[in-house]
Amino acid sequence: MTTGIEGLGLSGASQNSQAALADNFEMFLTLLTEQMKAQDPLNPLDSTEFVNQLVNFSGVEQDIRANQNLENLITIQSAAAQTTAVGFIGREATVSSPQGMLQDGSADWTYVLPEDTQGTLITLTDENGRTVATFEGEATAGRHSFEWDGQDLSGTDLEDGVYTLTVSAVNGEGQPVTADVQTTARVTGVDFSGSQVVVQMGDIEVLLSSVRSIREI
DSSP states (O other): OOOOOOOOSSSSHHHHHHHHHHHHHHHHHHHHHHHHHHBBBBBBOOOOHHHHHHHHHHHHHHHHHHHHHHHHHHHHHHHHHHHHHHTTTHHHHHHHHEEEEEEETEEEEEEEEOOSSSSEEEEEEEETTTTEEEEEEEESSEEEEEEESSBOOOSSSSOOEEEEEEEEEEOOOOOOOEEEEEEEHHHHHHHEESSSSEEEEEEEEEEEEEEEEEEOO
16 A cells, blocks of 8 residues: 655645645554554565655645745735835826826826837827827937827827827837836825735826835925
């Protein structure tokens, strides 16, 4: 008869894993004891398999304990992130996000090109994904500011709201260049309901990890 540690995966909660390990280890010792009682003295069982099983149990126990420590660390980091995020409310945040707020006929973005390009096209779309304006952007590597007056392709003033800026560019070899598009706005709230902290800036929502800087207003 052979025994194993199958079914002791670490995908469940650490407490359940620890309890399952204890149950399996107790069963293993019971089976080992019964096998040793019933073994033929002239043909004893090979002890190598039992030693290997004990080593495996020890390894799984260490993995579970390591997982518990990681869970505790994640909990501490999450609490720290929530505390930090609450302090952002009322301040001005610059975040990596293509979305920006058009207010009183003005919207501002910053985009960072990692290298020189052959040319840059800036496209603005509304909340329905409809293109409302296009512009020629800067082509050199570095940080560039873009200010929009809120007018569409025909020169009509558009309503205030959330608009998305997309930067299209290629380098000298014709390969696409990805720009980091950033926007700046006042933080109005923080959402902890999901698996990640979400920073709210009016109608714009971004992950806490997208925040690049915070300033007092």
